[in-house]
Amino acid sequence: MPLDTRRLTGPESSQSPYNFAPVNKLDLTQLDKRPDGRSIKKLRPLFLRTNVVSQARGSSYIEMNETKVICAVYGPREVLRREDFSLKGQLTCDFKFTTFSCRQRRQYQQDSQEKDLSVLVLEALEPAVCLHKYPKSQINIFITVLQHDGSALSAAITCASVALASAGIEMYDLVVASSAAICGSVTLIDPTAQEEDALLKATVKPDNNAGSVTVAFLPSLSQVSAISSDGELSFEILNKSMQECVANCQKLYPVLEHTLVKHQQELEAGRS
Amino acid sequence: MGDAGLSEAEKTFILHSVQDDFREDGRGNEDFRHMELETSLISNTNGSARVRLANTDVLVGVKVQLTPVDPERPEVGRLEFFIDCSANATPAFEGRGGEELGSEISAMLTRAYAFPGAVDFHSLCVLPGQQCWLLYVDVLLLECGGNLFDAVSIAVKAALFNLKIPNVTMTKDEGGVELDLSDDPFDFKRLDVSGAPIIITVNKIGHYHVVDASEKEEECSLARLMLGVTEKGTITAMRKEGSGSLDPNSISDMMEVNTRFLCLPGI
Numbered sequence: 001m002p003l004d005t006r007r008l009t010g011p012e013s014s015q016s017p018y019n020f021a022p023v024n025k026l027d028l029t030q031l032d033k034r035p036d037g038r039s040i041k042k043l044r045p046l047f048l049r050t051n052v053v054s055q056a057r058g059s060s061y062i063e064m065n066e067t068k069v070i071c072a073v074y075g076p077r078e079v080l081r082r083e084d085f086s087l088k089g090q091l092t093c094d095f096k097f098t099t100f101s102c103r104q105r106r107q108y109q110q111d112s113q114e115k116d117l118s119v120l121v122l123e124a125l126e127p128a129v130c131l132h133k134y135p136k137s138q139i140n141i142f143i144t145v146l147q148h149d150g151s152a153l154s155a156a157i158t159c160a161s162v163a164l165a166s167a168g169i170e171m172y173d174l175v176v177a178s179s180a181a182i183c184g185s186v187t188l189i190d191p192t193a194q195e196e197d198a199l200l201k202a203t204v205k206p207d208n209n210a211g212s213v214t215v216a217f218l219p220s221l222s223q224v225s226a227i228s229s230d231g232e233l234s235f236e237i238l239n240k241s242m243q244e245c246v247a248n249c250q251k252l253y254p255v256l257e258h259t260l261v262k263h264q265q266e267l268e269a270g271r272s
Numbered sequence: 273m274g275d276a277g278l279s280e281a282e283k284t285f286i287l288h289s290v291q292d293d294f295r296e297d298g299r300g301n302e303d304f305r306h307m308e309l310e311t312s313l314i315s316n317t318n319g320s321a322r323v324r325l326a327n328t329d330v331l332v333g334v335k336v337q338l339t340p341v342d343p344e345r346p347e348v349g350r351l352e353f354f355i356d357c358s359a360n361a362t363p364a365f366e367g368r369g370g371e372e373l374g375s376e377i378s379a380m381l382t383r384a385y386a387f388p389g390a391v392d393f394h395s396l397c398v399l400p401g402q403q404c405w406l407l408y409v410d411v412l413l414l415e416c417g418g419n420l421f422d423a424v425s426i427a428v429k430a431a432l433f434n435l436k437i438p439n440v441t442m443t444k445d446e447g448g449v450e451l452d453l454s455d456d457p458f459d460f461k462r463l464d465v466s467g468a469p470i471i472i473t474v475n476k477i478g479h480y481h482v483v484d485a486s487e488k489e490e491e492c493s494l495a496r497l498m499l500g501v502t503e504k505g506t507i508t509a510m511r512k513e514g515s516g517s518l519d520p521n522s523i524s525d526m527m528e529v530n531t532r533f534l535c536l537p538g539i
Contacts, residue, residue: 019343116379120511127495127517211387213510223517227497229510232387235531238507239524246520 016104035194036065043178043190043248046255048159050166050263058167060259062159064190066149071159073167076137089134093122093141095156101148103193117153118143124157124177124216124226130170139169150192154179157216157226162256166263173218174256175225178248180241181212182233187241189248199231209233213241217249278491286492290477296488297326302529304484309426311434319435323427325484327417330424332409332431336438338398338451339406349396349404351385353378355411355424362416370413377411377424380471384425384500384509389467391432396463398440399449405437418487421498425471432468436460469500469508472533474526476518481529497526505531 034040044064053059056072063069076089095118097106110118121143129139141163143156154177161175181191181199188195191212199210211231218225224246229238278286286296293300308324317333324330342350355377357370364370385391396405409431411424439454439461454460475485475493482489490496494516500509507527512518518526 015343112375112379112382115375116383119376119379123513123515126515131515209506211508218517221517222519224512224520224523225517227510227512227523229507230383230386232389232502232506232508234506235527238510239527242523243520 018103034188034192036192040186040188041244043251044192046158046252048162048255048259050162050259051266056163056167058163058165058169060159060163060166062155062162064149064151064155066147066192067151067155068146069143069152069155069159070146071141071143071156071163073139073141073160073163073169075139075167076134076169077140079136079138085136087132087135089129089131089136090138091122091126091129091131091141092138093118093125093143093160095121095143095145097145097148097152101145117156120153120214120226120228121156121160124175125160125164127223127225128161128171128173128175128218129164130172133170139164139167148193150194150196151179151190151214153177153214153228154190154216157214158252158256162259165260173221173223174253174260175216176219176249176252176256177214177216177226178245178252179212179214180245182231182237182241183210185209185237187237187244189244209237211238213238213245215242215245215249217246219250219253278488282488283492286489287478290480290482290489290492293480295482296486299484301480301482302532304533305486307426309430311430317431318437319431319433321427321430321434323423323430325417325419325423326486327415328419328423329413329415329417330420330427331412331414332424332427333412334431334435335408335410336435337406337408338403338440338453341397341400341402341404346401347397348393349406350393351382351391351407351409353381353385353409353411353428355413357413360415361413365413373420377421380421380498380500380509380511381409381425381428383511384469384471387508389502390508391468392464395461396437398451399442402449403451407432407435416487418490419473419484421471421473422484425469425500429465429468429470432463433465435463437463467502467504469502471498471500471509472530473498474529476516476522476526481526483529483533497523497530499527499530501530501533507531 047063049061052061053072058073061070095114099106141160145152157177181188211233213229216226289295305326311321314320318336319334322331355374357365357374359366439459441452443450475482475496477493495514495518498511
């Protein structure tokens with residue numbers, strides 16, 4: 001491109017001003033109280049609602065303080081392409097962060113992290129859905145993270161399972177997910193974005209543990225439907241935090257049940 | 273994965289063989305197949321390796337490139353993984369068919385290498401705040417015979433071990449710093465890969481845990497656990513794959529099977 005000398009040309013690439021802003025560092029090794037006032041073992045309060053997208057077959061909205069996720073379920077509908085025919089139903093999942101959901105602006109197109117998360121959500125939900133009841137059909141799940149303040153994956157899985165249930169899709173069980181961040185000997189339950197970030201940038205000694213784990217659990221079958229971990233962790237610590245996450249999923253289960261009961265009551269009230 | 277087209281009887285046969293700890297090819301449940309590992313195969317790359325695990329064949333080439341640093345992490349170099357699922361391996365990979373599997377493998381590798389001790393990321397930074405090395409790790413799947421993730425991760429580690437990064441000399445100018453790449457082929461440095469992880473996949477077939485599953489065995493397993501493990505015994509990435517779910521205790525057992533393989537492919 002020829003250079004236009006009459007115009008004041010800006011730099012070719014630009015950076016976020018946040019890169020130059022001082023970050024308030026979080027010392028993960030000395031945490032008796034977290035920035036939001038929770039204790040290290042405490043979950044954030046969960047707000048769940050169904051029927052937020054009127055056009056969708058089923059939908060739900062989840063809020064864990066500043067993490068806000070909306071999910072819509074469409075289908076079961078006919079598989080369009082003939083070569084995709086199968087006797088088992090197909091589940092698809094589209095996970096998307098809105099461009100404004102994170103500290104840094106995200107791209108409109110789905111990036112590799114979002115693709116990875118889509119697959120993880122799908123794998124968490126697949127064991128719970130009775131796909132053999134939906135031959136030749138597909139069920140589409142669309143997840144949008146409106147605001148990301150940590151544990152977006154677990155929020156998305158929980159939200160999507162409620163949306164599936166509210167859509168009347170036959171399922172073996174609900175899926176509840178929970179996550180934990182680990183730094184040294186400290187395990188932070190339900191980490192916020194600030195805590196997750198601090199962990200990523202933590203300059204931990206080589207033999208120290210630093211990472212995070214997310215577990216998706218089927219509470220009434222007592223089965224783990226998905227597990228994913230990041231960072232460097234020892235076997236014992238990973239095992240221990242997994243058990244903790246499972247226990248937390250059990251704790252959250254009544255909230256999901258309550259939401260679905262309310263959803264059903266609203267449906268029946270609407271009918272009569 | 274898992275399109276070998278097995279009949280019910282064949283599946284039962286595999287299930288029974290796993291029960292008896294004597295698999296189709298004579299291995300026990302916790303035995304790996306023979307592995308062939310070659311390095312320095314392709315002269316145009318900075319590092320290359322090829323792994324053959326029975327019918328699985330993987331070729332990895334690493335190319336290095338100088339790039340501006342990531343403004344969020346100005347003191348470290350970067351790794352980028354790309355998996356090419358060649359249609360030579362399976363006709364199913366034709367066109368965009370292999371894209372999904374490719375992005376799954378690269379996502380798993382990215383996560384397994386994301387921790388600070390994987391390779392010396394600081395040594396990959398040429399000029400802190402300005403220039404760093406970007407390692408393009410390109411994986412080509414030549415043949416798929418099961419256990420792709422493990423084979424790919426071993427080949428990647430071998431290729432990084434084989435990597436020769438040319439030395440750079442810096443001269444300070446008025447206009448800034450000038451970088452000069454050494455053109456002497458023997459003037460290079462190596463990358464320390466002793467902390468680099470490999471991926472071990474444990475398949476659950478029936479009630480048993482099987483490592484290094486062949487394509488047929490993979491079709492019989494409903495759930496598998498993939499772990500990135502380092503020599504020290506730490507776990508750097510974990511993922512469950514497959515349409516089945518697992519008991520929490522069984523996950524612990526599978527993790528234990530995993531960690532037993534730590535010292536196995538020490539390169």
